[in-house]
Amino acid sequence: MKILSYILSIITFFVASSCFANSDKQQIIQKLKALQEQGITQSETYQYSDIEQLKQCTGAANPFRKEAKELQQVIMSSNDVIFRVPAYQAADLAFSCVYCSDNAVESCKKMTKYLERAQKSVAIQ
Numbered sequence: 001m002k003i004l005s006y007i008l009s010i011i012t013f014f015v016a017s018s019c020f021a022n023s024d025k026q027q028i029i030q031k032l033k034a035l036q037e038q039g040i041t042q043s044e045t046y047q048y049s050d051i052e053q054l055k056q057c058t059g060a061a062n063p064f065r066k067e068a069k070e071l072q073q074v075i076m077s078s079n080d081v082i083f084r085v086p087a088y089q090a091a092d093l094a095f096s097c098v099y100c101s102d103n104a105v106e107s108c109k110k111m112t113k114y115l116e117r118a119q120k121s122v123a124i125q
Contacts, residue, residue: 025083025122029115031071032090036111038064039097043105057100068095082124086117 046057072091078084093114096107 022122025078025080025087025118028071028075028087029118029122031067032087032094032111032115032118035064035068035071035094035098036108036115039094039099039104039108042098042100043108046100048100048102054100061098061100064098065095068098080121082121083118086114086121090114090118 042057042061046053048054048057068091071094072088075084075087075091078087090111093107093111097104097111099107
């Protein structure tokens, strides 16, 4: 019985580790950085005071906002709290970053410190 529980513990550890490997975390960080760049590009491209440009921005931003929300869900499934907390903060800011408003670029800027923390958490593992 002890051997069986030991084997199950080992299997659980490897399954949990392989489900969210460092390469997955790196991909998440890269996607978050891409969303950050997208938000900055949007703020430079569109004049939000112009209703037509605001409509164009909103239409263009919807897929990126959806991606940010999906990343939040993926990040929440991580068992690695040291990675999950800053990565989730970055994803939450990414959602605001790609929103078509004058304040969006501030969210983009705030993402940097959380992305750095998430990157450091991957590097120490």
